[in-house]
Every structure is written in structure tokens, then in C-alpha cells.
Amino acid sequence: MNDFLTLCRAALGANYVLTGAADTAAYLTDWRGRFTGRALAVVKPGSTAEVAAVVKLCNQFKVPLVPQGGNTGLVLGSVPDDSGAAIVLSLTRLNRIRAIDTQNNTITVEAGCILENLQQAASSAERLFPLSLASEGSCTVGGNLSSNAGGTAVLRYGNTRELCLGLEVVTAQGEVWDGLRGLRKDNTGYDLRDLFIGAEGTLGIITAAVMKLFPQPKAQITALAALATPADALQLLTLAQAHCGAALTGFELMSDFCLQLVTKHFPQMRLPFAENHPQYVLLELSDSESEQHANDMLESLIGAALEQEVITDAIVAASIAQSQALWNLREHISLAQAAEGKNIKHDISVPISRIADFIQTTDALLQQAAPGCRMVTFGHLGDGNLHYNVSPPQGMNDQAFIARQDAINLVVHDSVHGYGGSISAEHGLGALKRDEIRRYKSAVEMQMMRTLKQAFDPLNLMNPGKVL
Numbered sequence: 001m002n003d004f005l006t007l008c009r010a011a012l013g014a015n016y017v018l019t020g021a022a023d024t025a026a027y028l029t030d031w032r033g034r035f036t037g038r039a040l041a042v043v044k045p046g047s048t049a050e051v052a053a054v055v056k057l058c059n060q061f062k063v064p065l066v067p068q069g070g071n072t073g074l075v076l077g078s079v080p081d082d083s084g085a086a087i088v089l090s091l092t093r094l095n096r097i098r099a100i101d102t103q104n105n106t107i108t109v110e111a112g113c114i115l116e117n118l119q120q121a122a123s124s125a126e127r128l129f130p131l132s133l134a135s136e137g138s139c140t141v142g143g144n145l146s147s148n149a150g151g152t153a154v155l156r157y158g159n160t161r162e163l164c165l166g167l168e169v170v171t172a173q174g175e176v177w178d179g180l181r182g183l184r185k186d187n188t189g190y191d192l193r194d195l196f197i198g199a200e201g202t203l204g205i206i207t208a209a210v211m212k213l214f215p216q217p218k219a220q221i222t223a224l225a226a227l228a229t230p231a232d233a234l235q236l237l238t239l240a241q242a243h244c245g246a247a248l249t250g251f252e253l254m255s256d257f258c259l260q261l262v263t264k265h266f267p268q269m270r271l272p273f274a275e276n277h278p279q280y281v282l283l284e285l286s287d288s289e290s291e292q293h294a295n296d297m298l299e300s301l302i303g304a305a306l307e308q309e310v311i312t313d314a315i316v317a318a319s320i321a322q323s324q325a326l327w328n329l330r331e332h333i334s335l336a337q338a339a340e341g342k343n344i345k346h347d348i349s350v351p352i353s354r355i356a357d358f359i360q361t362t363d364a365l366l367q368q369a370a371p372g373c374r375m376v377t378f379g380h381l382g383d384g385n386l387h388y389n390v391s392p393p394q395g396m397n398d399q400a401f402i403a404r405q406d407a408i409n410l411v412v413h414d415s416v417h418g419y420g421g422s423i424s425a426e427h428g429l430g431a432l433k434r435d436e437i438r439r440y441k442s443a444v445e446m447q448m449m450r451t452l453k454q455a456f457d458p459l460n461l462m463n464p465g466k467v468l
Helices: 001-014 021-028 048-061 115-124 143-145 192-196 230-247 255-263 291-308 320-331 333-340 352-369 398-402 405-418 443-456
Strands: 041-043 065-068 087-090 096-100 107-108 164-171 176-179 204-211 219-227 248-255 279-287 314-318 347-349 373-381 385-390
Touching: 001 041, 001 048, 021 041, 021 087, 048 065, 048 087, 048 176, 048 204, 065 143, 087 398, 096 115, 107 115, 107 143, 115 143, 143 204, 164 192, 176 192, 219 230, 219 291, 219 320, 230 248, 230 279, 230 291, 230 314, 230 352, 248 255, 248 320, 255 279, 255 333, 255 373, 279 291, 279 320, 291 314, 333 373, 333 385, 347 405, 352 373, 352 385, 352 405, 385 405
Parallel strands: 041 087, 065 087
Antiparallel strands: 096 107, 107 204, 164 176, 164 204, 219 279, 219 314, 248 279, 248 373, 347 385, 373 385
């Protein structure tokens, strides 16, 4: 492969074709540190034309490639396998904001743009880009699109797919499709854009995108409500939608055990209630009228929820700092769980109306399968997405518990399927769930996916071993 690497260096410059162990290490290990692959090289193109040149060389020499953004994925979708045959194609140098159109409410950005930088660029133009994730300081727009990321504002604004109007893509043959159209209506054939979004780099490489912007809200208000059960949380969601309508932008469910882990491992954080409660909901309103209007809506909602005994207590943030403190509790759950030890994660979705029953049923099934296991259940209740994570029983060896992962996954995923849900709500399939998905998708659906893969990538060079 010396000729291949020599031509890559000629196309990109020697500094952007990395082969040394020290230089490539950060690109080969997944975000959770569970797997480290090997690569022929890490290549870092600086433009769409350079991406296309590398893909053409991969075709010429039959070299597989793994597109990578911020490498914050959780399903082994952005790291190579251990064969050492593939290159990692890092898009971090494609990080420019190409254009902002405030009248069309769009922003055109390159795939390697950090999500937080996109948010800040929108804010500087007095606009809102609503996608918000815990990893927004390091994840990239291309990765968000390739995994169809969700986040905390899906309830109002939708997944990344709903936030995208157009794409620029390098195909598996090294051609460039310029689909950077900022149109909200374009009924001129197959929707190619949506094929690439959520495909995890298996059909082509997203190099740029036109994303939607929104007016900045006049007010944002955060509240934390205490409840007895997830069923009460569903009742609160119904009340919140009735009282607040489209102003309701965040609705996050968190169990007491989640927040106990946060305060245990981050003692500077405190729960705002005098006593613990079984469940909590973090609500956020974004109002286009005024802060007073938002406060009136929230006051009406909390009053109704207390009167109907849906919630037992609530606190409303009185400042930006207090609001951030409440969100910090939510955003530190995963970090706290990692500090507690190994765990088995599930990113699942079920119809919103069935979430409470799913939790009750599946919690009981898991206690039969792994007596004493501790449930870390939290997530975006407003759109039916739960991070339904299982920690080992107190005192159990982490590795002994992880050895039971397949059996625990089977319990959870069978239950998800029985409730009409999905075993991957927003993280994707990657390599981690690639084989398991065959248990839950029909043969017809799997064959249609394979047909698409074969049509777009007949040499199977684009992120091989992922999704299919």
C-alpha cells in the first residue's frame, strides 16, 4: 500500500496523512474506550475536492475507509475494525461556516464544524440553531447528520434530519453531489438527502449541509418537577402540551437513582428539594412573546399539576445560573454513571404512551435476569427516547457483569420490540448493533437496505461492517 499512501500524501500534503502510532491513536479508540481498532492511515482532507480525491484513490486501490467527525459516537460507528486494512478519513479540517442567510433562516456549514460553533454562529446572527447534545463541544455536524442525532429539543424542533434542508456529499465513487439547496419545498424526485442522513457514512461522505435556523426566543425558562412514577410524567407531559403548546421545548425524565449518582460523584451539585422523590422531570419553555408570558404559562401548568396531584413539588429557575445548574444535573448523568463503573447502555424508543408500562415491565424482567441490577433510566420523554442503562448490583465485579451483556440486551431489546419500539433511537447501529438489528427488522426491510447499499457502494468500501 505504499503507492496508495504516496498518492494520498501528494493529494493532501504529507502532514495530513498520519501513520505513526502516536499520531493515529486518538482516532482509533471509541468514545467510551471499549474498543481500539487499527488503520492503514488517518487522512485529513481540507476540502470537498480533497475528500473526493481520497475516495477515488480508495476505489483505485480497493482500500476501505471509515469517515470520522468528532468520534463521539457510542456504537463503534466511527472507528475502524482491528484488521488494519481501512483508512480513517477525518473531516475535522472541513470546519468552515460557509454562509448564513438570515432571511431564509439557513446556515451552510462544513461537516467538520463543531456543533457548539454552529450554535454560536447562529447566535451571533441573532438566530437559534436548536440541536443540543451533551457532546456539543466536540461532536461535529457531519456526525450529527450521519447518526441523525436527537438531543434535548426534538420535542419542538425534531431530529437532525428535520433540521437539514440540503447536503453536499462525496459518493462512494469519488463524485461530488451538490445538493446544498436551502429549499423547504423541492418535490423533484427521490429524496437523496434523507438517504444519507442516518446512514452512518455507509453510502457516502457528507461534506457540507444547509441547516435550518429559527428566531431566538424572547425568554427561556427551566423548571424541575418531582413526581412519583413515570406514568405521572406522562400525565404531566399532556398537561404541559395543553398549557404551553409549541413553547414546550424540553421534557426530560430522570429517576432518583440517576440524580443520586450525580450528587455522589459530583458533590458540588445539589438537588434543589429538601427530600428525594422517585422521579423528576426537567422542563424548558422557549417563548417568542415575553418572559412574563412564559412565566404565566409555567405557573398555570405547575398549578394545575399540583392541583391534580400529578406532581408533588416543583422549582422554577430564577436566573440563567439556576437554569444551568438544573441542566447540569441532567447532563452529568452519563458522566456519573461512568464514574460509578461499567454499565450496559440502551438507547431505545417506544411510543410515548407506552413508556411507563415499558419501564415497569422491563425493570421486572431485568430483576429476574440479573437480580439486584440498578437501573439508570433517563431521557427525552417528550419524544419517546430513553437511555435505559443497567448498572451491576452493588458489589458485583464490573467485568463479570459485562460478560452478561448479551443476555441483558436480549431482555431489553425483546421488550422494546414487543412494545413497538426501536433498539436505537438516536445513537445509530454502528458495529455494536449491526447483527442484533436482524432480529427485529423483517427480511423485506433488511433486503431493501442491502439493495441500497449495493447500489450506492458496490465495492463495499464506505464504512464496511457498520449498519449492515
